[in-house]
Amino acid sequence: MITVEGLSKSFKVPKRSSGLRQATKALFHREHTIVDALKDISFSIEPGEIVGYIGPNGAGKSTTIKVMSGILVPDAGTCTIMGYTPWKDRVSYVQNIGVVFGQRSQLWWDVPVIDSFELLRDIYKIPEVEYKDNLDLLVETLELQSLLHSPVRQLSLGQRMRCEIAASLLPSPKILFLDEPTIGLDAVSKIAVRQFINTINKEKGVTIILTTHDMFDIEALADRVLLIGKGSILYDGKLNELRNRFGTHKTITVDYREHAKRFDIPGTSLLSWSSERAIFSVDTEQTMVSEVITQLSNQVELIDISIDAQPIEDIIVQLYKEYQI
């Protein structure tokens, strides 16, 4: 469905140091640096996939999304989505996609939300029946009823985001690009939005590409992740594999009857210790968890024990470190 091959894009960024002298100098002579936002990016995505696109700030995530949605023209490379080249067949291509840019607004600021929706209906030429069905579904799942008739300027960020997402889904897109869609949402809305994304993916088979810094979004939605850093794809694969590869550490927290002496369990490292509680980190490739527990129960009188996998956030941090991005 989506094939990206050797995509490159660089930006010319004017550069000067601070201060009046530099500003005056820049009037006559400007210095530029060329920033390579994308360097030879290739990947392909099948219909119905949800792909999490992750990477640190400035890695090129949004640029890729913008190229794929027909907004930016790349310097080199090809991109074929549903048979279209986004930046060449822009007008006919975008009819099939929905885009949400978390930090921008597509709704008209001074008019009620419903007016913006109706404008979109006319722009995308959505048949009346389909429009009504979609609107009803969106209003119900994203709880928009009370928001539809207020001007956008009076909505909170989270309320607006829900309307933005709804706006992008009104034309029943086949591909949905979400660029940080959960910015500013409260816990309840976040879960609602995630569920909704899952639903449209499962029921309507919408292909979804998601960039986010919230790893819970990725965990809840994406089977596959693409990691980009400094403009290159560094990892492309299942989230589980990523976890197996990097997330081999487990944390074991034990509560026990008072035990005055510090103790060591071979094959673990002690993260913290008190006379009633200790936290160990175990590398499951070296030591089995069950072994650790056996050892523990031999040494102290256990009250409670909990084993936690390494949070996905930590794995990502580790990953960024490993790739030095």
Next chain:
Amino acid sequence: MKPYSSVLKLRLLNGMQYRSAALAGVATQFFWGFMYIMIFEAFYDQVLHNPPISLKELIVYLWLQQSFLAFIMLWFRDNELFDLITTGNIAYELCRPCGIYGYWYAKLLAQRLSSALLRCFPILIVAFFLPQPYRMTLPPSFTTFLLFLVTLMFGLFLLVAISMFIYISVFITLSPVGSLLVFGVIGEFFAGLVIPIPLMPSWLQEIAYMLPLRLTADFPFRVYSGHIPQDEALMGILLQLVWLAILVLLGRIALNKALQKVVVQGG
């Protein structure tokens, strides 16, 4: 055409919300109208046996100019479009299944229409009841009036096509100030808004007649007063259409060029 007419409608309704702005506008336009008329009245008192345009025609010219300010002024702008370009919100405009040129053209047209609709009627109505010599007069015949309406509308289409170049230039300069000033000053002068074109020295008139700008303001206003005879008006309409075709074509090419190199500002 549906998408464009919907944008037009929404923008029109949006623009009609700003009542206080319209009221302030009406007051300002009266001030300028009176001031201009007084200046020209004093000027006509002194000299001229055979003025190139009579005072009566000139007063009509000035009141029309004030009533339809939103149709004829290049500095009358849509800051939202500038913001779209300079803040990068253009990203959303570009993922709509319609041509940006038409989409923006509809927005700009609607903005001028809504603003003029709110302002022109109060000004015109009052101007018809003012004491002499300030009074606005009716056109000499109904045909003239119809011709005026047609030339005014085409003039508006033409002006929007010209103003589009201001927005396109902002893709390169990223600040609308310079373009607005240049377009505003040159445009106003050659549209006959500072000095009516018949009162300009003949060499300047020649330049003005070569440019499309006077077709947006000077031309319809003189058609109204009958200063431009009907057959000449028909020729003028033809000229308006030719210019419109040329400017829209050039605008589309320029905008497409700009969009090829567009940078979505602000990440």
